[in-house]
Structures are given as C-alpha cells and as structure tokens.
Amino acid sequence: MSAPEESRQARPQALDGWTPWPAEMADLYRRAGYWRGETLGRLLRERAARHPDRIALVSGDRRLSYGELDRRADRLAAGLLHLGLRPGDRVVVQLPNIAEFFEVCFALFRLGALPVLALPAHRRAEIAYFCEHTEAVAYVIADRDGGFDYRALASQIRRDVGTLRHVLVAGEPGEHTALSSLDREPVELPEPAAGDVAFFQLSGGSTGVPKLIPRTHDDYLYSVRASAEICGLDEGSVYLAVLPVAHNFTLSSPGSLGVLHAGGRVVLCRRPSPDEALPWIERERVTMTALVPPLASVWLEAARAARHDLSSLKVLQVGGARLPAEVARRVGPALGCKVQQVFGMAEGLVNYTRLDDPDAIALETQGRPISPHDEVRVVDDDDRDVEPGQVGHLLTRGPYTIRGYYRADAHNEKAFTRDGFYRTGDLVRRTREGYLVVEGRAKDQINRGGEKIAAEEVENHVLAHPAVRDAALVAMPDAHLGERSCAFLVARGQPPPAREINAFLRERGVAQFKVPDRIEWLDALPTTSVGKVDKKALRRWIADRLAQGARA
Structure with a gap:
C-alpha cells in the first residue's frame, strides 16, 4: 500500500557505515532532474496501475x-512484517533466475528492509561474511539449484551468525520457513525516503571478500531510467x-528493472547455455539479451547450427569484460542483430x-557514460590527467556512483580520492x-569470464592448508574465458x-569459480626489490x- 505523497521527500535514514553524497552535489542532481524522489517500490506500483x-x-511455466x-x-x-522484519533490517537474498527474486526484492523495498544481493555461486565463506558484516536478520534462498542444496548451507550459516533469525526458502523448506507461507493481507506501510539506501550490491573485490555497495532509490532509478532510454526500451521490449x-548488468543496464520501467516483459532463463536460451528467444520473441564475452562466443558458434527462429532479437549486449573486436564483428552475421558494448560497475558508472x-x-x-554529470578522469600513477588516447587509471564520480563502500572506512581511504572520485x-x-x-586491470584481480576473483581472498584460504607455506594467485590468459587463475604455491615439505x-x-x-584452475609448486615465490611478491613475473x-x- 502506498504512503502519502510527501513521504517521497522524507529525510533519508541515518544508516551507520553509509557515505552519502555531499549536500551540494545531491542538490545539483535533484535540480538536474536525475533524482526525482521516486522509490523502487513505487516503480512497480505505477506500472501495475497503468497496465495491470x-x-x-x-519464469518457467509462470x-x-x-x-x-x-x-x-x-x-x-505484509508477511515479512508479521514475521518481525522492520525497516532498515538487512536480508541476504541468494536466488537464481526465478520470479521469487523480484517478489522478494519488491516486498523488501515496500517494507523498507534492505536486500543484500548475493549470487547463486557464493558459498559459505561469502554468505557468512555478508550476514555477519550487515548483521542480517534473514536469508532468502532456493531449496536447490544447479545440484546444490542451499538449505544445508543455510543451516550452517544460521548456527554461526547470531543475528540471523530466519531462513526463507523458495521451494521445499526442510527445517526452515517456506516463502509461500508468508502470504498475508496487505497492510499500509510508510514509503521509504527516496534518498534512503534501498539495497546492497557486491563489488568484484580486489582484496578479500566482496565489498558491499549501498545503492539508494534515487541514484539507482536514475541509472535505470537513463539506461532504458539509451537502449531504446518500450512496452514491446522483451x-x-x-x-x-x-548482477548489476542484468538488473539495471538496462536489465530487468529497465524493462519493467518501460512496461516490457522479462523472461527468466535458469541457465545461460544456448541449448536452453535460444528456444526462449523463439518462444517469447525476445528483443534483447545480455552476455559476457565468453558466452557470446559460445552463442555465436551455436547459432550457426541452431534451427530456432531468432529474427525477433534486435540487440545483443556484451559486458563484464572487454569484447574483442573480431568477436563483435561476428554478432551481426551470426545472430542478425546489433551488438551493444556495456562497460560498467556495481559501484556506479x-x-x-x-x-x-x-x-x-x-x-x-x-x-x-550515461550522464552529462558523470565525471571521468584518466590519470597516471601520480593522479595527473593523461592526454586523450593515452592509457591511464580510470577515476569517476557522479549522480549514481557511490561515495564509499558500506562499513569499510580503511578501504574507502584507498578506493576514493579526497574529492570523492x-x-x-x-x-x-x-x-x-x-x-x-x-585496456586491463590495475588491481590484483582476476576476471574469469566476467566473474571477479580477489587474489588475496583465495590466497588466504590456500594458506590455511597445513602443507602450504606461501601462495600467490595470478591471472593466466585463456582463449575462452579471457583469464583463468593460476596458484603458485610453496610447500612446507612434500607438495x-x-x-x-x-x-x-x-x-x-x-x-x-574461485578454486584455482591451475597449481604450480615453486621452491620460493619471486620478489621485487622491496621484498613484495613479484606477480608480474x-x-x-x-x-x-x-x-x-604447456598443458594447462
């Protein structure tokens, strides 16, 4: 149920550990019309009123x-409220591509609780951290997906995380609570302020586990609206x-939310393989989809032998890693559609x-960039701007780029400049x-087909093995995925x-996806002149x- 109109401009919540935009920049973005005082819950409400x-x-047969x-x-x-959830509560949501993902997220937006959007591939190390770091009170899962039983994982997490009171399951709940059991008659709920944090996404992470990215209703909806316009979405978009x-790419670039904003249709595919996806294109007359470069190459090969009618497809977006130009040139002839390259990050730009x-x-x-107010700098190692055409480090700030990770003061000092880039x-x-x-990554990160691997996180896990004395994880080139991971290890005895x-x-x-693709044993890791591990070598x-x- 909607709240009075003035609630749109309510004062943003004071969320511990969140860095808001400076007041003068927030005012600028409002005057420019980027931040309109709308909320994600209202987005669905208004579209439902317009064309119910x-x-x-x-989603499958649904x-x-x-x-x-x-x-x-x-x-x-209403069911979540009856269960005891309140505005500001954090809820880790780990669901595959099923309708329940959107039902849960929009319900939490309505309630003012904050989804923490985990990926289906995450396991105990990541989920425990997300729950502990955010003091999550609930964890939403599917019963099984891809052969993995999330209920068993949830039982472990619930034992280990003191704040976690509820595990909600889409499907058979086992010892937990069935999501379907929370159906209640709607109740009047106050609408969150548009400047409130609406949910958390996850960084690719260059050190340790992923950092948490706080996104507000205002900033995220601007990105959604602008993306939908750039990509030409309308009510006929599928x-x-x-x-x-x-994933931010699939959610808002323009993604599912962009299509819902435009009044179109979102078709949820559980697996990205062409065997499963191409029939959906024919069946639902899909007009747009999005892939990472390795998948794009697989699809292009599959399309040559496919007997499905793909004539409805107008745009193939490719992002998550750089798409080689020679592959981009094959999209039109193979799929009969335009290729649109997308380069972005969950932090904003x-x-x-x-x-x-x-x-x-x-x-x-x-x-x-999306916005005239996206400020982009390309700088050298000393933060001096380089000339156009020269390679440098990318810095950015703007109306939908965060000003800091959640509860990460020490990391924020390194990840952001003093003036907020x-x-x-x-x-x-x-x-x-x-x-x-x-042109590449400056951070110590491996981009394995669009899945980002923080080397330090994996190294820390490997070093816990009693036979390992030293460890360094680096990227190695791969024709299919772009990069795979190679762990160089030093043993305490016999490897x-x-x-x-x-x-x-x-x-x-x-x-x-974080488990090393290759392991090499060395007597010692090479070091630089200052004693650091020489990962370039x-x-x-x-x-x-x-x-x-050599055989990989």
Whole structure:
C-alpha cells in the first residue's frame, strides 16, 4: 500500500557505515532532474496501475502480470512484517533466475528492509561474511539449484551468525520457513525516503571478500531510467535474463528493472547455455539479451547450427569484460542483430555504445557514460590527467556512483580520492569523442569470464592448508574465458596433489569459480626489490609456458 505523497521527500535514514553524497552535489542532481524522489517500490506500483494485465515476468511455466507481481509484493511485505522484519533490517537474498527474486526484492523495498544481493555461486565463506558484516536478520534462498542444496548451507550459516533469525526458502523448506507461507493481507506501510539506501550490491573485490555497495532509490532509478532510454526500451521490449539477475548488468543496464520501467516483459532463463536460451528467444520473441564475452562466443558458434527462429532479437549486449573486436564483428552475421558494448560497475558508472554508433565505435570501444554529470578522469600513477588516447587509471564520480563502500572506512581511504572520485582499478584510454577503451586491470584481480576473483581472498584460504607455506594467485590468459587463475604455491615439505588443495578450498566454502584452475609448486615465490611478491613475473612466466604449448 502506498504512503502519502510527501513521504517521497522524507529525510533519508541515518544508516551507520553509509557515505552519502555531499549536500551540494545531491542538490545539483535533484535540480538536474536525475533524482526525482521516486522509490523502487513505487516503480512497480505505477506500472501495475497503468497496465495491470500486461505480462511482466515469465519464469518457467509462470507468467506474472504487472498487477499480480504488485499484489504479490504487497502480500509478501505484509508477511515479512508479521514475521518481525522492520525497516532498515538487512536480508541476504541468494536466488537464481526465478520470479521469487523480484517478489522478494519488491516486498523488501515496500517494507523498507534492505536486500543484500548475493549470487547463486557464493558459498559459505561469502554468505557468512555478508550476514555477519550487515548483521542480517534473514536469508532468502532456493531449496536447490544447479545440484546444490542451499538449505544445508543455510543451516550452517544460521548456527554461526547470531543475528540471523530466519531462513526463507523458495521451494521445499526442510527445517526452515517456506516463502509461500508468508502470504498475508496487505497492510499500509510508510514509503521509504527516496534518498534512503534501498539495497546492497557486491563489488568484484580486489582484496578479500566482496565489498558491499549501498545503492539508494534515487541514484539507482536514475541509472535505470537513463539506461532504458539509451537502449531504446518500450512496452514491446522483451528481455531475456540469462546471467544472474542479481548482477548489476542484468538488473539495471538496462536489465530487468529497465524493462519493467518501460512496461516490457522479462523472461527468466535458469541457465545461460544456448541449448536452453535460444528456444526462449523463439518462444517469447525476445528483443534483447545480455552476455559476457565468453558466452557470446559460445552463442555465436551455436547459432550457426541452431534451427530456432531468432529474427525477433534486435540487440545483443556484451559486458563484464572487454569484447574483442573480431568477436563483435561476428554478432551481426551470426545472430542478425546489433551488438551493444556495456562497460560498467556495481559501484556506479555505466558506459554504453549507442545503437546508432558507427561500426568503428560500436565494435572497438566499450562506450561512453550515461550522464552529462558523470565525471571521468584518466590519470597516471601520480593522479595527473593523461592526454586523450593515452592509457591511464580510470577515476569517476557522479549522480549514481557511490561515495564509499558500506562499513569499510580503511578501504574507502584507498578506493576514493579526497574529492570523492572512485578509483575503479581499470586501465583505459579515452578517445577524443569521449568513448572508453578498456585496456586491463590495475588491481590484483582476476576476471574469469566476467566473474571477479580477489587474489588475496583465495590466497588466504590456500594458506590455511597445513602443507602450504606461501601462495600467490595470478591471472593466466585463456582463449575462452579471457583469464583463468593460476596458484603458485610453496610447500612446507612434500607438495600434496592439486586435487587435495582444491577439495580443501571447497570444504572451506569457497565458490567453485574461485578454486584455482591451475597449481604450480615453486621452491620460493619471486620478489621485487622491496621484498613484495613479484606477480608480474609470475604472470609472465605462466603466459610464456602456455604460449609454448604447456598443458594447462
């Protein structure tokens, strides 16, 4: 139920550990019309009032209209309130691409509780941290997905995290609470302030586990609206979500929320393989979908032999890592649609190639920013601006780029400049037209097909093995994924088999994509002149070995 109109402009909540925009910049963004005092819960409410019977979500055999999704969010919000959840409570949401993801998120938006959007691939190490760091009171899961039983994981987490009172399960609940049991008659709820934090996303992370990214209703909805406009979405748009819906790319670039904003239809696909996804394109007359580069290559190969009618597809977005120009050129001939490159981050800044850009830009750059007020700097190691065309570190601030991670003061001192620019960790060059070309990562991070791996986090887990004395994780080139991970280890005696190390990491709850793809044992790790591990030398060594045809 909606609250009085004046609640839209209510004073933002005082959330411990959140860094708001400076008052003068917030005023600027409001005057410019970027921040309109709207909330995510109201987004659905208004679309449902406008076209209640139009299909909003397709999830397996379920087809939910805007009106049905709106009513489900109201009834679930009432059930969560009855369960004891209150505005400001944090709730870790770990759901695959199913309708319940949107039902839960919109219910929490209505209630003013804050979703923490975990990914299906996360395991005990990450989920325990998210719950502890946010003092989460509830954890929402599917019963099983991809052969993994999330209920068993939830039981472990609940024993270990004192604040966690509820585990809510989409499907068979086991010892937990069925999400379907929370259906209640709607109650009147005060609408959160648009300047409030609405939810938390996760950083790719260059050190340790992912950092938490606080997004407000105002800033996120601006990104959604502007993205939908840039991408030409309208009521006839049909978006196929094949990447995890909690990813910023799939959620808002323009993603599912952009399509719902435009009044279109979101089709949820559980697996990104072309065998599962291509039939959905034919069946639902999909007009847009989004992939990471490795998947795009797989789809292009599959499309050559596919017998499905893909003629409805107008745009294939590719993001998460740089798309090689030679692959981009194959999209049109193979799929009969335009390719749109997207380069963005959950911390804020999103760049798009425009749909009317010439091929020289659309195929060879990663786009330009959404907003006229996106401030972008490309600097050298001493934070001095470089000339257009030169490679440098990307810094940015703007109306939808955060000013700090949640409860991370020490990290924020390094990740943000004193005047509020976010250090993205990307190496880019900027063309004279203002488009960005991504040249790599300055941070110690591995981009495994769009999944970001923080080397330090994995190293810390490996070092817990009694046979390992020293460890360094680096990226190694891979034709399919762009990068895979190679762990260089120093043993305390006889090195154990690689399978023992990998089993050890899985037992510690490390996500599968973070388990090293290759392990090399050394007598000692190379060091620089100041005694630091020389990871450049390790990356060069493994790249040379692979180039010489050594078996990975």
